[in-house]
Amino acid sequence: MTTVQTPRVDAPVEASAFSKIVDRVKRVVSSNPSVLPTVAAIVIFVGMVIYGEVAYGRIVQYNTLSNLFINNAHLIILAVGMTFVILTGGIDLSVGSVIALSSVAGVMLANAGWNPWLVIVLMVLIGTVIGLASGILIQYFNVQPFIATLAMMFLGRGLAALLSTRPERLADDSPILWLGEQFKLIDGEKVNDVVITPGVIIALLVVLIAFFVLHRTRTGRTVYAIGGSESSSALMGLAVPRTKILVYVISGTLSGIAAVVYTSRLGIAQNITGIGWELDAIAATVIGGTLLTGGYGYVLGSVVGALVLGLMNVLITRDGGIPPEMTTIITGGILLVFVLLQRAVTSKRHT
Amino acid sequence: MSTAARSNWLRELIRKPYFWGVVAIFALLALNVLKDPNYLALSVNPVNGNLVGNVVDILRASAPILMIAVGMSLVIATGGIDLSVGSVMAVSGAVAMVFMKDAGQSGSVGVALGAIGLALLVSAVLGAINGVLVAYIGLQPFISTLIMMLAGRGIAKVITEGQNTSATNDPFRWIANGFVIGLPVVFLLAIIIVIIVGLVVRRSALGLMIEAIGINPKASRMAGIKPSGLLLTVYILSAVLAGIAGIMSVGTVMTVDVSRTGYQMELDAILAVVIGGTSLAGGKFSIGGAVVGALLIATLDKTIVFLGISSSATPAFKAIVIVVLCLLQSDRVRSWFGQRRKPPQLKSDPTPVAPKQQKQEVPA
Numbered sequence: 001m002t003t004v005q006t007p008r009v010d011a012p013v014e015a016s017a018f019s020k021i022v023d024r025v026k027r028v029v030s031s032n033p034s035v036l037p038t039v040a041a042i043v044i045f046v047g048m049v050i051y052g053e054v055a056y057g058r059i060v061q062y063n064t065l066s067n068l069f070i071n072n073a074h075l076i077i078l079a080v081g082m083t084f085v086i087l088t089g090g091i092d093l094s095v096g097s098v099i100a101l102s103s104v105a106g107v108m109l110a111n112a113g114w115n116p117w118l119v120i121v122l123m124v125l126i127g128t129v130i131g132l133a134s135g136i137l138i139q140y141f142n143v144q145p146f147i148a149t150l151a152m153m154f155l156g157r158g159l160a161a162l163l164s165t166r167p168e169r170l171a172d173d174s175p176i177l178w179l180g181e182q183f184k185l186i187d188g189e190k191v192n193d194v195v196i197t198p199g200v201i202i203a204l205l206v207v208l209i210a211f212f213v214l215h216r217t218r219t220g221r222t223v224y225a226i227g228g229s230e231s232s233s234a235l236m237g238l239a240v241p242r243t244k245i246l247v248y249v250i251s252g253t254l255s256g257i258a259a260v261v262y263t264s265r266l267g268i269a270q271n272i273t274g275i276g277w278e279l280d281a282i283a284a285t286v287i288g289g290t291l292l293t294g295g296y297g298y299v300l301g302s303v304v305g306a307l308v309l310g311l312m313n314v315l316i317t318r319d320g321g322i323p324p325e326m327t328t329i330i331t332g333g334i335l336l337v338f339v340l341l342q343r344a345v346t347s348k349r350h351t
Numbered sequence: 352m353s354t355a356a357r358s359n360w361l362r363e364l365i366r367k368p369y370f371w372g373v374v375a376i377f378a379l380l381a382l383n384v385l386k387d388p389n390y391l392a393l394s395v396n397p398v399n400g401n402l403v404g405n406v407v408d409i410l411r412a413s414a415p416i417l418m419i420a421v422g423m424s425l426v427i428a429t430g431g432i433d434l435s436v437g438s439v440m441a442v443s444g445a446v447a448m449v450f451m452k453d454a455g456q457s458g459s460v461g462v463a464l465g466a467i468g469l470a471l472l473v474s475a476v477l478g479a480i481n482g483v484l485v486a487y488i489g490l491q492p493f494i495s496t497l498i499m500m501l502a503g504r505g506i507a508k509v510i511t512e513g514q515n516t517s518a519t520n521d522p523f524r525w526i527a528n529g530f531v532i533g534l535p536v537v538f539l540l541a542i543i544i545v546i547i548v549g550l551v552v553r554r555s556a557l558g559l560m561i562e563a564i565g566i567n568p569k570a571s572r573m574a575g576i577k578p579s580g581l582l583l584t585v586y587i588l589s590a591v592l593a594g595i596a597g598i599m600s601v602g603t604v605m606t607v608d609v610s611r612t613g614y615q616m617e618l619d620a621i622l623a624v625v626i627g628g629t630s631l632a633g634g635k636f637s638i639g640g641a642v643v644g645a646l647l648i649a650t651l652d653k654t655i656v657f658l659g660i661s662s663s664a665t666p667a668f669k670a671i672v673i674v675v676l677c678l679l680q681s682d683r684v685r686s687w688f689g690q691r692r693k694p695p696q697l698k699s700d701p702t703p704v705a706p707k708q709q710k711q712e713v714p715a
Contacts (some may be wrong), residue, residue: 091493137674141681146432146493147621147631148677151670154618158667165663271663279501282494292494325508332502339490 036345037338038289038301045308048315056318062188064314066195070182070265072310073203074099074258078277079284079302080210081254084247086285087214088226089294090138090145092248094130095255095281096274097156102126102259103269104160106176107168116175123263124256130156131252135245149248153278160271170267179264199261206254210299223247227294276328283335284309291342308334369643372626376643379650383657390657401530405653410534413649414541415440415596419616420623420641421545422589425552427624429585430565430633431485431492436593436620438503439477440613443470443597445507448607451518463522471594477503478590482583500617507609517606527602537599544595548588549638558636561585565633615666619648622669625676 029036052059059065069076078095085092106123110116130152137148170176179198186194214220222243225233234240263269288305290297309331316322316330383390383405393404419436426433447466454462477499484495529536552558563571564578572578596616601607625631626647627640648669655665678684 093497137677141678141683143677143681144631147673150434150618150621151673151677153670154615154666155670155674157615158664158670161661161663162667165661276501279497282497292491323509323513325505325513328505329502329509332498332505336484336495336498339494340488343488343490 035289037287037341038298038304040338040341041287041289041301041304041308044287045304045311048308048311052311052315052318056315059314062186062192062194066193068307068310068314069200069203070195070197071313072306073197073199073265074262075277075280075284075306075310076203076303077206077254077258077261078281079288079306080206080299081251081258082281082285083288083290083297083299083302084210084214084223085145085251086227086282086290086292087223087294087297088244088247089230090244090247091149091282091292092131092134092251093146093149093278094134094152094156095251095258096277097153097160098127098130098252098255099259099262099274099277100160100269100271101130101156101163102256103263103273104163104168104271106259106263107170107269108163110174110176111168111171120176120260123260124253127252127254127256127259128249129252131249131255132245134252135248138248139241139244157271163271165271167268167270170263170269172267174267176260176264177267179261180267197265199265202257202261206257207299207303214299219243219246224295227291227296279328279331279335280306280309283331283338286335286338286342291346292339293346367628369627369637369640372628372640372643372647375626376647376650379647379654383654386658395533399530402533405657407535409646409649409653410538412652413646414535414537415599415616416619416623416645416648417541417545417642418592418596418599419589419620420627420645421548421638422592423617423620424624424627424629424636424638424641425548425561425585426492426589427621427629427631428561428565428633428636429582430568431582431586432496432621432631433481433586433589433593434493434496434617435477435481435499435503436589436596437613437616438500438507439474439590439593440597440600440616441507441607441609442477442503442510443474443594444601444607444612445510445516445609446470446473447523447598448516448518448601448605449510451520451523452516458519458521460522463520463526466520466523467598470598471591474590474594474597475587477506478587478593479583481590482586485586486579486582504609507607507612511607511609513609515606515608517604519605523598523602524605527599537602541599544592545638545642548592553638557581562634562636565635618666618669618673619645622673623648625673625680630680631677 025039029039049059078099082092082095102123105126106119109122110119134145134148134152137143137151138145179202182195182197184193185196188194214223222233222238222240225236225238226240226243230240262273284305285297285302286292286305287308288298288301288303290302312330312334313327316324316327322330380391390405393402393406395401396403419440423433423436447470450466450469451462454465481492481496481499484490485492525536526540527537531539552561560571560576560581563574563576564581568578593613593616597613601612621631623641623644624636626644627637627642629636629640651668652662652665655668656662
């Protein structure tokens, strides 16, 4: 009797914490299958961390994880902006070239002796203007989002090339570099410190504000509603035209902020900066569980997606056997897998 | 009568969607002539009897653009887009160059044909991947071809191990630099391919079916068209044409530069299609329009270099042209122009008058 009963009692107690989480995840996934990609992203992230720790070591420690945030602060900001756009069912292909234009212009202005704070504001505003332009094209002139933002992508890159085709270096004493300066929060042994830069703080603030806007404000609900059905939300009396332009303005502005963060970390700007970052931003958003067709998604998922991509780069560097040229192929492959996963999940819901 | 017929003919010409493209080509040429009165001069090379001149250069430069523009116009007609053409060009060029380098720098025709065959085969495979993702799995065309656009350049880099690869092979070089009856081979080849594609899609029902898919995929399936197979074919065709363009563009210098070959060519292709008067919304295509668009882009490229503007800035000009053309295609701008034309239309329109007459007739 007792030999049979003891394991029955023991098992739930032992696994309760873990099985509770699994149960909860199972319940959420079965009630709303579109959460599945986000769950998958978190699982993949944890899996990658464990695999990296086992295979290469020195992953789960202060400095690697702080560097993950420092090196991907700009990508997190881009992914947040992209989440807004993709939630409405649109796309923004111009983010990479906005960064190129904004950072080249910013560095040149700063070197020309302009007030650094004014330069930073201008860098952000360049993004805002380009976002506004694509928003107006899309909303008022019925241009498909990817055509309008593709045109902006080439426009930005061309303008950046007009300004300069050489790497522009920020002066060593420029105050803009302060945003990329590293501060120790926890002093570990040797170089194993928790380090943070103002750029990371900006990225975290962006995430928090975006989370608040998307989940706690009327604008956020309108963004989700447009992605669900644009005509229905227009019939409901929601401010569809204004919100649709707003998401592109948000994406453009955040690209400008990402340009500031990135330039302050590197101190160099070039017209070829940010080629292919639109793929990274889209991949981060899609890996994080935002449906490409719009309507479903989470800002925090996109942050996980950006970290997955960042960690993938770390692992590729650590491995050393994979040529760096493979990175875009792998990113593309991961994006493809997640898009297919979304496809499977959405078709299941419809049937 | 004769004046009326002539003005009718003129009006028909102006109504052609690519009329303004032709006008723009002549305007650009005129601009160049203003800078250098001898710009259009053609001379015959006394040694080999080839034509030499700026116009010949433009024709030669237009060949790769012609290829991708024709492919792109078919893809756009189905309501899709192919953003991967530039990367497919790089992959095809990389495959051809690496094949010829590994074949030991021989100048044989067989090696050249092998390189071309392999390059086109790899391009077709990339196109087939795009096509399967779009037609059978139902992904949005721009996302599957965007992945291919960025991964394709990675594939080209893996093939060449990140290096710019060059090779020597005279028959291969002849395709890009040779002359037949005084004209560049590459242009003649491009025109022949365009004519073949044009004949196949316009002399058969294929073109209509492609347009039907673009107008309404569901209705076209109910009308007995199988959209999936046709879509797959169109994406493969676009990639193969991009592969030919890649061979043409690496053949000129016999070197593949994996980060620059075909770079931003998708912009040129889309621009050529839009200039040709094809709506990006799909459902319509014009091979003639795409040819005019490709010629205009080649002229624009040469003009910008001729005028001494940095060639890395050309995308900015092209982007502005695309935006303007998209604006002209949009309903809102059309309605602005439409309002100006409305009064004469109302006058000549008999419908508002007709019901009144009927009403009067009934009591009588």
